Amino acid sequence: MIGIVERGRDDELHDRSGAANVPPARRASIAAMSARRVSVAVAAFALLASTACNEVDRTRWKARLGASDAQRALGERFAAGDGVERNLDEAFAWLEKAAGSGSVAAQLRLVALYGERAGPDDAARAERWLRAAAEAGDAHAQAMLADRILAGGGDSAEAAKWIERAAEAGDPRGQLEQARRLAREGGKDAEVLDLITRSAQQGDADAAWELARAGARGAAGIDAEATQRWLLAAAEAGQPAAEHALGDRYAAGNGVERDFAQARTWYERSASQGYAPAQEALGFAYQTGRGADVIPTEAAKWYRLAAEQKQPASMNQLGLLYALGLLPDEETAEQISFYTTSSGQHVSDVAEQLEKVAAVARKNNDRHAVEWYRRAAEAGFTPAIANLAKMIEKGRGTDADPAEALRLYQRAAEQGDAVALAEMARRYSRGDGVAKDPEASLRALQGAAEAGHTQAQIMLATMYASGTGVAADSAQAAKWFRAALDAGAEDAEVPYGTLLATGDGITRDDAAARALFEKAAKRGDAAAQWSLGRFAEEGRGGMTADPREAIKWWKLAAQQGQPYAQAKLGMAYVYGKGTPTNYVEGYAWLAASDVPDAKVLVQEMEKKMPPSLIAKGKKLADERRALREPKPPAPKS
Known part of the structure; x- marks a missing residue:
């Protein structure tokens, strides 16, 4: 209304200032034009005030009359199909008008829409409006602009400027990024912690996760209770790494009561966001039955998703599932189903036929196992090297090659793999593929025990208890039996209990x-x-x-x-x-x-x-x- 009235006044002044030089006919035309404009305005306001006009119509008229809030609202309606047919061209047109009038909300909405559309010039358009919003003083836009500059390999000094401005304005993302920047400089721990805390208190999930991580590392000022509180806050806000970490806590009983079902729930939330470590953990839950039913195919599904993100442990576990014959073989699944249901019972030699098909299935599964073990080994996952060695040694899924198997065992043992060390201990003890060497055998056995191989721990403890191959040492025997017991080895219960009963090498x-x-x-x-x-x-x-x-x-x-x-x-x-x-x-x-x-x-x-x-x-x-x-x-x- 103000715009229209002002334009009318301008016409009047112009008419007056030049009245002496304007012909009568021209003056009449100008007067009629002014009257029509006033009539349009009066009609528009009458319509806007009418109860017969719906909300969309009122928004449309206000937008046409230049109201930036209405232009933005109309653009949003067209973008969402809210009360109008969805039309992105119309959405962009109205949002551009509002953004051009200085609407920061419209500018930021355009940033999002151009990012979603991702057309040839949309990135540049999005950055132009993001920069406009940042320059207008919007702290969130300033933090976003800094992120984009850094992600695109831009001017780090400019990014630092925008981060600092966003942090000073109290934007939680800006505070977090400023904290990270100061942390890299070093010597500003108190200021860093303060910024992250202020960001987390405003609900920034990443900041809450940073506080939880700092607390877990023993940072001053963040005790165990605060660590758990920030971890929970981050997880509940959907931070995937925090969700996974909370799942780990429930699985281990670390700071919370051990609950595998709760662990699985948090793994599922994180895994559904594509977080590879959680996908791997969820696969393990379905493989072992910890917090979930044992469903090898479901475990394989999550392992595959994690493997696609270069998680070598998941590749190894897929190999293990195939090697154990726990996954169906696509080639023979239909035949096996036929022979194991009533449909195949009329076949006279059904048992013989089933065994033939099963042999093919085992061969195919072994081949898949070798493929996954190789992928994991090539990615540097040491346990997969030992697993691959076992397959090659036995000729499963590939040609048997004792020399190659030994080479792989030695390679894995050199990298500290417990299984490979235990195998090399056995080989040196018997002279299997290598020269018999009791000292090398003992070193390998000790290495396997130190790496957590429970059978190696029990064997080493037994040697110390009996003085076989080593000087008798009851204290060492008790140490290794206890280590195996702590790892869940039932075989260690009686020998360790016997030492407790005699007080030999340990307090009775x-x-x-x-x-x-x-x-x-x-x-x-x-x-x-x-x-x-x-x-x-x-x-x-x-x-x-x-x-x-x-x-x-x-x-x-x-x-x-x-x-x-x-x-x-x-x-x-x-x-x-x-x-x-x-x-x-x-x-x-x-x-x-x-x-x-x-x-x-x-x-x-x-x-x-x-x-x-x-x-x-x-x-x-x-x-x-x-x-x-x-x-x-x-x-x-």
Whole structure:
């Protein structure tokens, strides 16, 4: 309205100033034109005030009359198809008008739209409007402009200027970038921390993540509680690295109660944004069943996404899934389905045909395994080198090549791979492909143990406990059994518990020993059952001395061929300790044990027992001695 009225006044002044020189007809024409303009304006305002005019019409009229807010709003409507048919050309036209009138909001909207369209000249258009908004004092635009300058390899000094201006204006992104810039200069830790904190307090997810990372590194002023709080803030705001880190915390029970399901939830949020480490972690969850059902195909899906982003560990895991035969083979899937459902049951040699198809599937899977192992190895992932060596050694998925396999094992061992070191320890011990070298074997075994190979740790501990190949050292034995136990190796429970029970190389702790023995005994470990029997007999580790409880455990161990349990059980029957006296049973268990002291007692019993009972005892002894003989391996399913 102001524009129209002012233009009318200009016409009047012009008319007056030149009235003496203007012909009457011309003066009449000018007067009529002015009247029409006023009429249009009056009609427009009447329409805008009318309830019959909808919001879109009112916005359209205001935009046509030059109102920049209306021009921007109309442009937004056309961009979104809100109340009008979507039309980007119209959107750009109206937003350009508003931006040209100084609307920073319109300028920034044009930056976004030109970025989305990405036409030939759109980048330049976007930068022009971004610069206009920055020069108009918009702090967010200033921070964005600095980012673009740096991303495009532009003038770092100019970028620093815009970052500083944005930070001074309180823009959270500007504060974060200014903090990063000052951190690179060094010596300004307090100022850096203050800027990041102010940015995070305004809700910047990246700043919250930076604070969480700083806290995890032990930065002054950020305790464990604050670290967790900032990590949660960043994760809840959708920062993918923070989401992944929070998932890791739940998986490890670090600062929160261990919860694999929660870990998977955060991995999923991060992975859905394309964050490769989270995709890898999610694949591992579906592979191992930690927080998710074991679904190898789902694990492979996430591993592939991570592998596409050059994650070598995911490549290795894909190789492992194929090598274990856990993924379907596309070539044979239809045939296998046919032979394993009712459709193929009418085939007379269905089992033979199925085995042929399965052999092809295994061959194809091995080939895929080798391909993924090679990709991971070429990317420098050491465990994949050892896995590839194993495949080449056995001729799976590729031609067998012992020399190449040895070369790969040696290469992986030199890089500190635990599996390769354990393999080289075995080879040097036996002279398999290399000269027999006990010292080299021990070095490799120690390296494997230090790298976390649990079987190497147990083997090394056993060597120290027995003095085989090394000087006996109970403290070293306890150290390595404990390391294996901490890594979850059940095989270390009984030997470490035994050291705790004897106090050999470690502080004696009967209660801790009993706990380990009970854990192993419940799984059927005969040595643990024998040890629990001893504890029950002697009343150790918090147990009440009870010969009947001792016999219960010795019987379980004896039936698995544990010789000392057999001897103890035999003595209990002979002396009626915890059970009624039974010389035949006592003789049988003592004779079956072949324990030297038991043999002496058997000889004494033979002097006093009738020949018929001795014969019966010997027959039972032979049967029970057989319990110690190695069992044949279970048939493959």
